[in-house]
Amino acid sequence: MGIVGNLNPEQLQSFHSQGYLVIESFSSPEELESMIKRMGHLLDGFDCSSTASVFSSKNQKQLTDDHFYDSVERISFFFEEKAFGDDGNLKQSKQLSINKVGHALHEIDPVFTKFSRSEKISSLLSSLGYKRPVIIQSMYIFKQPGIGGEVVPHQDNSFLYTEPASCTGLWLALEDATITNGCLWAIPGSHKNGLVRRFIRDEDGVHFDRPSPSFDHKDFVPIEVKAGSLVVLHGDLIHQSFENQSSKSRHAFSLHAVETDGCVWALENWMRRKVEPEPLYVS
């Protein structure tokens, strides 16, 4: 079979053996700037007083759950855990307090839709064998200077499970990502060991179906990339990122795709949509 989509055989081979692939210069500086600027505009228009109360009050579990569940088809803002002082007020500007914006920027906002439904994204998914992919979620992740929280080791298939499993993460560095400002880390080849656990939603809320195994830090490698690089992540790859203790932010835009041709969305997933997502056209 000839080359399908925009990945060459060496890239595919590397992805299948390591479980991730870095594609440098995937996005132009102009494309990155359009997304960063657009997020600045969305943040300016965000009235944080109502949402901040949801997060600053610890025992409002139902409110935080609803904010999370409703974000599936919205542009919702999530605060950094360390954004609030003891008095419940933000310690710094809202622009420096948001952990991420999710989970439907790719469907609702024209600038993020343009990137997410671009030919280069569908072609990439086609290279990976997708027939009728959907982007099931998007996240603009800030990794704020000083307080950008850690993301503990996980596999994306735990959260976005289809039967059979089909998730791929597409993580675009909007700014340089380094060890100092909290780049991604992954255990190369860990995707070959399969899915460890699932994140289940039931009448009590959300929980994992089993405890996390322990991981050895020395098995992880840092994935330091320049702005504009795309990191493609296999859904079973164990990956994480550390807290950003530096003075530099590390913005990223992350998409997750799943297959709808022959793969069934699991009803126990946290994400329950009212409207089916529109598949990407792949040739």
Ligand SMILES: O=C(O)CCC(=O)C(=O)O
């Ligand atoms: O951006 C990060 O720090 C983590 C992102 C991640 O784990 C993901 O997009 O799956």
